[in-house]
Amino acid sequence: MEKIKSLQNSRIKAWASLHQKKYRDESGLFLVEGDHLIEEALKANCVETIISDGSKDFDFKDVVIVSEEVMKKLSKNVSSISCMAVCKKMEATIQEPTRIVLLENVQDPGNLGTIIRSAVAFRFDAIYLSEDCCDTYNEKTIRSSQGAIFSIPIFRGNIKDYLYALKKEGFYLVGTDLQESHPLGKVEKKEKMAFIFGNEGSGLSEECKKSTDENIRIEMQGFESLNVAVAAGIILYQFQK
């Protein structure tokens, strides 16, 4: 099998460009790094090409062997890795959901990935992102999701439209608010529930808070707030299916 050594190779240049959101959006492609994520991507049937240093065999239709230098150019990992994959974005579809997470303007890719991971752990059916949330296909989001992005449908759009549609479908909408809110321990489990978390600095917008059926807070004595991924984890744990 031919080994690509040139950083100027057109496929390598195209793949390297996938570190930028603009090119991911244009091409519908994104990169994942390392064995575990490739395995998850293969299960989800969204791998286009596996890029390998040749140290391991892959039973796949399109495997490209590259030099160490090329791998370094393609990888964002600080330690050297032996394989990557070019994946195509999946179309999100959903059937009869009963547990939804909505995120409004979450900016940190690590937080987004961690929330996706928790949502899968607690068997939520889908994630709805506002248009201004950070990119799902950012390498930090993918890494901190630990591959969970391949196991749950993720939608992106207008958060007000989502809330309106969910309400119509009989979902009980729960927001988070430090002030006018009920303690988490007092909230009843309902058949269909959707939970909304907001921006790291400013929390949920007033508009979102007003659109919910109930706003809740996590009981605490010591500090004014929690990291949004921790807050989401605590709440999703309580209301898992």
Next chain:
Amino acid sequence: MEKIKSLQNSRIKAWASLHQKKYRDESGLFLVEGDHLIEEALKANCVETIISDGSKDFDFKDVVIVSEEVMKKLSKNVSSISCMAVCKKMEATIQEPTRIVLLENVQDPGNLGTIIRSAVAFRFDAIYLSEDCCDTYNEKTIRSSQGAIFSIPIFRGNIKDYLYALKKEGFYLVGTDLQESHPLGKVEKKEKMAFIFGNEGSGLSEECKKSTDENIRIEMQGFESLNVAVAAGIILYQFQK
């Protein structure tokens, strides 16, 4: 007041070196960035020098005004900031604790900072770190703690010695384990409890798991594991004072 413009100034060079753990360890000093963290550091009485671009007045004994270029050299923040502070590490002391968090080989500064933040939110009394945990005074740890590092004593040492000492003081030791463990919902609250969380990839060491009174797992259906800061958040929430 004099404005330092030279990157070669000896104080500037010494402060810039504080981005490396080696120099933080040698000097006992570390840097924090931005208004909120400086405020928390001032409350904790551990600020040595405030470094400012001059846009804001500080009522403090040692304020140094620097040029934009110098601030850029000193800051790790991607967006420009107007102030930083040089702080001295605090000596950790503790009185009659009843809730302790222990961390074994936690490697990600973001996770460490987030766990510290949750521990303060849920009124834990102290954090004990194994020697191989990442540095508390790394700028990412400080940033993700949102200043909580100034509100809780943090010790670093031999984890086995800590476990032994806590056991002798009557603490009920709770570890985390995905396999041989009890579900979190079944664990009784005790007067004195210590919770131990392990490495992001490998979890708690066998030795630690064997030293505990009980090992627990967070009930979940969907995925094999959670981010360690999320897991810690869920457990600390349940057992807060």
